[in-house]
Amino acid sequence: MSATEKTQPRLLTPEELGLVVKIHRELRQWSQEQLGELSGLSTRTIQRVEGGKPSDLDTRRALARAFDLEDIDAFNKPYVIPSEDELKAAKEEFDRENITLPVLPLSTGKELASLVELASMDLSTPAFELSREADERFAELIDHFRDYRDCADCYSQRDKFAIYDELQEHIDALKVLEVSLRYAIRKMIVKGAIPEAKPVPVKVLYVIAFPLGKEPTEIATPRSMPLGW
Template structure:
């Protein structure tokens, strides 16, 4: 996006192309799958992603396929930032956050081992959940936090029971259409006036709608306990 104005305007075909392709790939859909979901021909999707012009109805169909509440999301005028504004925002983002490599958490054992002995854990949802699913995710969160606080007291046999219980929770979330990814980070915590510090391991677990899992997690660079 190379516009030099910040006045609201409609998306250019090449800008729509970038967005549609990004949304499609984030869901790991092929062009054929997107076309089927949107009720369009594959050639129409290809033309959009090639940066060719598209009709109002085509853009509405694509917005609907991606689950937008407003089917005219691709038809409305937006304030498009300048290159300078985008560079400044990117610099601010990178200054305030650190990017971590995320791994899929497909079993209770994998999740249990990730949280064992950690000093802190952050559980969050990447998208809104139905109430029943939110309740299940909250139960998994509480279970993992309690387990991480005392996992060193569990015998190897007891840990197998924990992993089995987590397996069931992970499977229930999967049935609801949500999967987990996790990432770890080590930080040095220092008290005011002290030159030495304590190494703290932090684990991040995020629930994503199935097919939309992130490969990386951007988390705040500054960590606060208290």
């Protein structure tokens, strides 16, 4: 295929449709039985679709309705399926604009406090939509460790145990709410607004909330981004 030739739209194969349906279902954390109930289809039909078996128009419409897609014929229409060259080019562009960081489990308040002391700033966010209670707990955790970072030097080693316990309380509460925390450390160079100012090397702490049991081993983040202290 030439560099200027574009991939033409086509219908998904049964195997491709099965993968798309499975991804939609797992993103919502539904079982095959739940998807069957919501779509009005049998669990056996869901298994056949996800297994790459052929399905009819009404089945695909029922699945689109269950996923609350705006177009109920989304699974019946042609898709543009990228070629290997297009996928390679897209990956190269992604790698130019992003870096991949390994993420590790964050399970103790003492560990979090130690990480906060090492970092000059943080980028903390949930990776999925939290419940109101979990969202508030996560926000409290962030506020708490940011307050600690601002005055960590003022604490004696003995006094820090109280901080460890307070951070641990938030971590444990989030786990009860099915929220798991992961962290990463990234070294960056921060340039000031004044051109002649010397760039400053910093360590950035990422604290990210994931669904319990669905934690990744790495994340992608933009190479260049605005940061707040």
